Structures are given as structure tokens and as C-alpha cells.
Amino acid sequence: MKKYGEVYTKRTAATPGFSEHHTGLALDLYLIIDGKDVDENEDMIQYPEIWAKIHEKLARYGFILRYLEGKEAITGYGYEPWHIRYIDSPETAKEITDKGITLEEYLNKLPVGNVAPPADE
Numbered sequence: 001m002k003k004y005g006e007v008y009t010k011r012t013a014a015t016p017g018f019s020e021h022h023t024g025l026a027l028d029l030y031l032i033i034d035g036k037d038v039d040e041n042e043d044m045i046q047y048p049e050i051w052a053k054i055h056e057k058l059a060r061y062g063f064i065l066r067y068l069e070g071k072e073a074i075t076g077y078g079y080e081p082w083h084i085r086y087i088d089s090p091e092t093a094k095e096i097t098d099k100g101i102t103l104e105e106y107l108n109k110l111p112v113g114n115v116a117p118p119a120d121e
């Protein structure tokens with residue numbers, strides 16, 4: 001908050017205790033360019049061609065890009081090319097990636113009819 005200001009921070013950082021990183025399923029990548037770590041958000045965002053190559057390979061390992069460009073209203077976060085999430089299934093990751101949808105959009109379209117309601121006691 002002190003470094004980036006309130007508006008940017010709220011768009012890019014989770015409220016303490018609510019980060020997807022706490023699930024153990026999300027991680028942030030960073031770049032090493034010409035032997036130097038590139039790990040500040042404003043620096044990493046300057047390499048869209050490198051991120052595109054990385055994003056192409058995510059699904060085969062069961063990962064998706066979590067916070068897509070233009071999907072801020074759905075995810076609640078601005079575009080973060082470095083933030084990826086493991087979802088276990090390369091097939092599902094490929095489907096989500098190919099459709100260009102968010103995890104929220106994917107999950108909201110899953111059928112829910114097989115879930116039994118809780119029994120009355």
C-alpha cells in the first residue's frame with residue numbers, strides 16, 4: 001500500500017487472509033532476463049511476448065492463467081500475467097484456456113444437479 005498506493009494495491013493484492021495463494025494452488029512466476037531477476041509487477045508487465053509463450057504452455061501441466069485481461073469485473077483482480085493456478089486436470093486447464101474464460105466462469109457453468117440437498121433433521 002505504501003509503495004503502490006491504495007487504488008493499485010486493491011486491484012492487485014488480496015485482502016489479508018483472502019489470497020488465492022493460501023489455497024496452496026496458486027503461485028506467482030517471475031522472469032530472469034539477461035541474468036537479472038525481473039520480479040516487480042511494473043517491470044514484469046513490460047514483457048508480453050514472454051508471458052504469451054509461458055501462457056501457451058500452462059495447460060499441459062494443469063495450470064491456468066488466473067487473472068485475465070479484461071476480466072477484472074469477474075475475478076476482482078487486474079491482469080496478472082504472473083499469477084497462475086493449478087487445477088489438477090490438463091484437459092480442464094486446456095478447455096478453460098481455449099475458451100478464454102475465468103475459473104469463475106468455468107465453475108459457474110458446471111452442472112449442480114448431482115449434489116443432494118442436506119437431509120432435514
Ligand SMILES: [Zn+2]
Pocket residue numbers: 021026027028082083084
Ligand atoms: Zn499471485
